Structure formats: C-alpha cells, structure tokens
Amino acid sequence: MDPLSITGGCLALVSTVGKTLLGVTAFVKNCREARTDLGSVTRELSELKLVLEVLGEDTKDGNDEAIPENVRTQISTIVSSCSDVLDRLTKVSEKHDGRLGPTRWAVEGKSEVSNLRQLLEGHRGALSLAIDTVALALTREIKKDTDIIREDTKDIKEDTTRILMEIERLRALLPQEALLQPANRSSSLVLQRYLDDLAGFHSERGRFPKRSPGSERLSETEQQDARNRLNRLKFMRILDKISEKLGATPPDLFDDSAFREGKAVDYPLLPGEEWRNPELQVTKELYEDGNARSRSRVPGTINAELAVPVAA
Incomplete structure (x- = not known):
C-alpha cells in the first residue's frame, strides 16, 4: 500500500x-x-x-x-x-x-x-x-x-x-x-x-x-x-x-412538599418549565392560601407576572 x-x-x-x-x-x-x-x-x-x-x-x-x-x-x-x-x-x-x-x-x-x-x-x-x-x-x-x-x-x-x-x-x-x-x-x-x-x-x-x-x-x-x-x-x-x-438518577422534576408545608416562596417560571411540569401551576393554585401566592393576584406590584412576594 x-x-x-x-x-x-x-x-x-x-x-x-x-x-x-x-x-x-x-x-x-x-x-x-x-x-x-x-x-x-x-x-x-x-x-x-x-x-x-x-x-x-x-x-x-x-x-x-x-x-x-x-x-x-x-x-x-x-x-x-x-x-x-x-x-x-x-x-x-x-x-x-x-x-x-x-x-x-x-x-x-x-x-x-x-x-x-x-x-x-x-x-x-x-x-x-x-x-x-x-x-x-x-x-x-x-x-x-x-x-x-x-x-x-x-x-x-x-x-x-x-x-x-x-x-x-x-x-x-x-x-x-x-x-x-x-x-x-x-x-x-x-x-x-x-x-x-x-x-x-x-x-x-x-x-x-x-x-x-x-x-x-x-x-x-x-x-x-x-x-x-x-x-x-x-x-x-x-x-x-x-x-x-x-447513569445517575435524575432529580425529581417537581416536588410539591414545600407547598404543602406552606414554606415555599413563589418564583418566576423558567422558560419551558410550565410545559415540562404541567402540574406546577395546578399545585400553586391549590396551595395559594399558603406562602406560595401569585404576585399577579397582588395589586400594585411591579412586573406582577414575574415575581411573587412572601406572604406575611
């Protein structure tokens, strides 16, 4: 050759x-x-x-x-x-x-x-x-x-x-x-x-x-x-x-234990997160009386759809 x-x-x-x-x-x-x-x-x-x-x-x-x-x-x-x-x-x-x-x-x-x-x-x-x-x-x-x-x-x-x-x-x-x-x-x-x-x-x-x-x-x-x-x-x-x-076990995509305990603070969704976790919004509404309260429902806040204040 x-x-x-x-x-x-x-x-x-x-x-x-x-x-x-x-x-x-x-x-x-x-x-x-x-x-x-x-x-x-x-x-x-x-x-x-x-x-x-x-x-x-x-x-x-x-x-x-x-x-x-x-x-x-x-x-x-x-x-x-x-x-x-x-x-x-x-x-x-x-x-x-x-x-x-x-x-x-x-x-x-x-x-x-x-x-x-x-x-x-x-x-x-x-x-x-x-x-x-x-x-x-x-x-x-x-x-x-x-x-x-x-x-x-x-x-x-x-x-x-x-x-x-x-x-x-x-x-x-x-x-x-x-x-x-x-x-x-x-x-x-x-x-x-x-x-x-x-x-x-x-x-x-x-x-x-x-x-x-x-x-x-x-x-x-x-x-x-x-x-x-x-x-x-x-x-x-x-x-x-x-x-x-x-080979590693992936972390859970969604865990609502924090919402159930009333300790979670709402946060803006990441791009595509609602599509990946369709249960997320449902759970947030289910526990909206806890500390996870949508800022969009709180009047007078800036950028209401992107952040949620901690409930007092």
Missing part, C-alpha cells in the same frame, strides 16, 4: 473488518464456549469499522497533508499492522473450528484471542488519535491562513493535552512483550513506535510543523471542511460528557 494513501488503506480495511466480523460471528455459533471471549472482540471490530470510516473521510482530497510525512507514513503503517491483526484473528477462529474446537479453545484459544483483542484495541485507539491529529493540524492551518476562526488557542492546547494523556493510556494498555506470542510482537512494536512519534509530534512546543514551501494555502472549501470536523469532535466530546451523566 502506498504509505501516503491513508484513505485507500482505510477503505480497504473497512472491508476486511466486515469479513472478519462475519467470520467471528459464524465461529461463535459453532463454538459456544468462545462466546464470552469473542463478545468484546466483536465490539472492538464494530468500533474499529466506524473509526476507519471517519479517518478515511477526513484524510481524503489531500487533507492529511497538514501533518508531516513521517506521521502520515506511521498512520499508514498502523493501518497495515491492523490488517495483520485481523488476519491472525481469522486464522485463530479457523484453527479452533470443528469437532475438537471447544476443547482446543479452552487450552490455547482464549489466551491467543486475549492478546489479539488488546492489540485490536490499541490499533483502534491509535487510529482514533489519528483523527484528532488531522483535525488539529487543519485547525492550525486555518489559524495561519485566515482570520475566520478566532477561538482561543486554549482549546487547541487542551485537545493536545488530552491526546497526550490518551497516548499514555494506550501505552499502558499494550500487553507486555513477554506475554505476547511471537507473531504478535511485531504489531506491538509498530504501535509503540507510532505512539512515540505521535507523542513527540504533539509535545513539540504544542505546535504543528509548517507545511512544505510548495504547499498551497487552504481553499475556502478546505477551511469549511476543517471547521466541520473540529465542530464534530467538540460535539462528540459533549455527547461523551452527557453520556457519563445518564
């Missing part, structure tokens, strides 16, 4: 991931003992497919030229290495297929797949970092070429810090070389070199290297595409933060 053809490599690997996923699913049907072990593998394959599709889209039309050639080459190497991991995963499932498959799986299949799953997660994380790297590099180019985007450089520094933290997490994730089978050690070394180069790339004074002298300035279309990618990354991070909160 052409070392600079990241898009082509990603598209080819998407097809390979699809075939591997089908093969793993078929194997699990015949070897139920492997279902638990391969469940996490199928999830990794699905996430890897999505990452490859996004990276392939983001690097087409020469958008990857915003990053240095050595980093582009390393990304292509990661794509090739990931293909090798998928090939070994397919061979493992084929080797343990058949009548003696379940027995052989318990003896050696579990450990083989465990190594491959860790490598698969490492490659998927490395390619996710490549997406962030391309987006940040294009953002740097936009800041150099135009005055359209005026976000504080603090955002870029925060993104760079986050990438460096993710690099360290992936380094810790990689299995120790002594625990790897010989066939998997080369893929692990490729990942380590890539993470080292990427860390150096993002650590160099927090700046991205300049384009080569012969490179053209970004066109309006390229600028808009880069902005769209950056906004998409920010939106994805917002969704991540929201998803972290979904």
